[in-house]
Amino acid sequence: METANIFVLGLDEKNLRTLRDVPHAEEYRFRPLLDKEELQHGEIRITELIEKAQRRLDAFEGRIDAIVGYWDFPVSSMTPILCRRYGLRGPPLEAVAKCEHKYWSRLEQREVTDAYPxxxxxxxxxxxxxxxxxxxxxxxxxxxxxxxxxxxxxxxxxxxxxxxxxxxxxxxxxxxxxxxxxxxxxxxxxxxxxxxxxxxxxxAMSGVQATVEGYTREGRVHVYGIVDSLNYPGTSSFMRYQYPSSLPPAMQQRLTEISERVMERIGLDDSTFCIEFFCRPEEGDACILEINPRHSQSHAEMFEQVDGIPNHHCMVSLALGRDPHLPHRQGPYAVAAKCHLRHFRDGVVRHRASAAAIERLRREMPGVQVVPVVDVGMRLSEAPTAHDSYSYELAHIYVGADDEESLQRKYDRCVAALDFRFDDEEDG
Incomplete structure (x- = not known):
């Protein structure tokens, strides 16, 4: 079978490894299209980025089979623009904009549900x-x-x-x-x-947070998983994503039904999506936080650890016109998490574990992957990584385990092994 050329906006090494785990990966050639740094940092000049991407695609001598991306704006908007130019499968730009413009998104939600603040x-x-x-x-x-x-x-x-x-x-x-x-x-x-x-x-909304992941194909909405989002106690900063969700079945069904109605209304097609919710299971209430017209690359390892295949499979399959169905609970672990290790004050990183020590930790603990996002000498507020308004990310820790207690033990061991130390400063 001829190899399919799949261009990936902002292709990075971590996600390339994950993409190589999708079914039929031996039939695909994943090709980088611009890099993450130029797409997400500094002033975003989207017209220049689109033109730059087009020059590289026009210079390619082979067949272009798909253009995909798993990052937020501008990648999420560039993907449908480029797909349309090259006659490829991709979501309608207007439907993507309806999701991405937070006010327009609320107007669309209001037409089909009361699940909004x-x-x-x-x-x-x-x-x-x-x-x-x-x-x-x-x-x-x-x-x-x-x-x-x-x-x-x-x-x-x-x-x-x-x-x-x-x-x-x-x-x-x-x-x-x-x-x-x-x-x-x-x-x-x-x-x-x-x-x-x-x-x-x-x-402000209250309750526990969860994210519904799914895709639309030929006008039909399919939900394939719900991920819990846990914050650091007393803050609005994410501590970890955890899959599968521990929400009661009735609450999960409610989130699924809301997601289906809203996505049908918006008209996003040939696309993955994820919808973030606040919910109160005791009352059966749910409120949409936001809609992302892409799947979450942050969740890929969790789906692979629990279900057996990373959710990148849905993105790639939709772009190629193939069946995007994911297996269910066929992975090696019962529960998985992506943890965001954070620091809540600005400061300079004075120490963290070496790459060799982190690799040793991975070999000693199956189901664990540690990815530092800051290094020694960096000031947290100046680090080239996204952060919320109240904290700074230090590392991403991926954990698969047989149960939640084991997952917590593995995470605690990783935090201790990373051994971050700082010269703290008060935030301005």
Whole structure:
């Protein structure tokens, strides 16, 4: 069989290893298309990135069979633009924009469900107080952001004013580029007028968090897994993703039904997706946090450890017109997690375990992978990795285990072995 050439926007070594574990990988050639650094760091110049990608694709002498990506904006918007140009399978750009523009997404959700908080569109250059329709505590965030960048939970007018000042300084990094995407689609007047540098204010949600993963194919929505999201106690910062979900079956069914209705409404097709929820199982309540028009590469190892195949399989199969079905519970472990080791103050990294020590740890503990994201000498606030508004990522720790107690033991051993030490500084 002839090898399929699959171009991957922002292909990185970690995900290349995972892609090589999907079924029929021997029939695929995964080719890098731009790198993660130029796609996600600094000022995002999406028009230049699209043109650069097109030059590389035009110069390729073989057949282009698929263009895929698993990163957030601008990759999530570039993928449908490039697929359309080269006549490949991919989601409609307008449906992607409906998911990515946080206010437009809320308008679409409102048409088919009540599973959303009270919300309002906000001008970042307007009054330093929230709309009167909202009550504290609220979240204020740009209509286009990712990894909780420039997202702030505020409890009073003073905190709101400080958050808006921070947002005004940085909202253009993604927002101006997203304006370029909005020019290519038929957005509602209020969305088009607001553009990509407006903000969404919404009342804070409560409960436990979970993410529904699925895909759409030929207009039909398929949910293939639900992942729990656990925060550090007393914070809004992710501690770990854990699969499979421990939510009651009735709650999982409710999340699935909401996801199906919303995705049918939005019209995302030939695409993976993941929808983040807050839910209160005791009351049967659920609220959508956000919709991502891509699958989560962060979850790939968990699906492989529990179900036997990484979720990248769905992305690749959809792009090639193949069956994206995932197996169920055929992996080596009963439970798996991706853990985000964080530090909650700025500072300089003075020590962490060596690469040799980390490799030794991997050999000694089956089902464990440790990926540091900062190194000795780095100031956390200047590290080339995304972080939320309240913490700094140090490492990603992937763990597969026979039960949750064993998973916690493995994680604790990894944290101790990493042995991070800092010269702390107070955040400004």
């Amino acid at each position: 009270r919300f309002a569109l906000v001008d970042p250059h307007g009054p330093d107080r929230p709309p009167e329709s909202l009550r504290y505590p609220i979240w204020i965030k740009p209509v286009k952001s990712y990894s909780s960048e420039l997202a702030f939970r505020v409890a009073d007018d003073a905190e709101y004013a400080r958050a808006m000042e921070r947002i005004r300084e940085g909202v253009g990094r993604l927002g101006k580029a997203f304006d370029t995407v909005l020019e290519r689609v038929d957005a509602p007047p209020e969305v088009a007028e607001a553009g990509g540098t407006a903000c969404l204010a919404e009342e």
